[in-house]
Amino acid sequence: MGLVAIVDPARAEVADVIALCHCAGIQVTMIIGDHGLTAAAIAQRIGLANGNPRIITGEQLGYLSDT
Numbered sequence: 001m002g003l004v005a006i007v008d009p010a011r012a013e014v015a016d017v018i019a020l021c022h023c024a025g026i027q028v029t030m031i032i033g034d035h036g037l038t039a040a041a042i043a044q045r046i047g048l049a050n051g052n053p054r055i056i057t058g059e060q061l062g063y064l065s066d067t
Helices: 014-023 036-045 058-063
Strands: none
Touching: none
């Protein structure tokens, strides 16, 4: 048996840029191909989400209207 893990951390400056965007009133949305729980962990780590972030899967995205 074996286990392999890959870590691809966000760049160091990402958290600062997210904070600047929030201060400027810019709403930031992250689109990522990872599992929802992974995306939530990354979003919290970079200051994009606090608490329970809203996560939409690709399947759910297909059900949203264009508007």
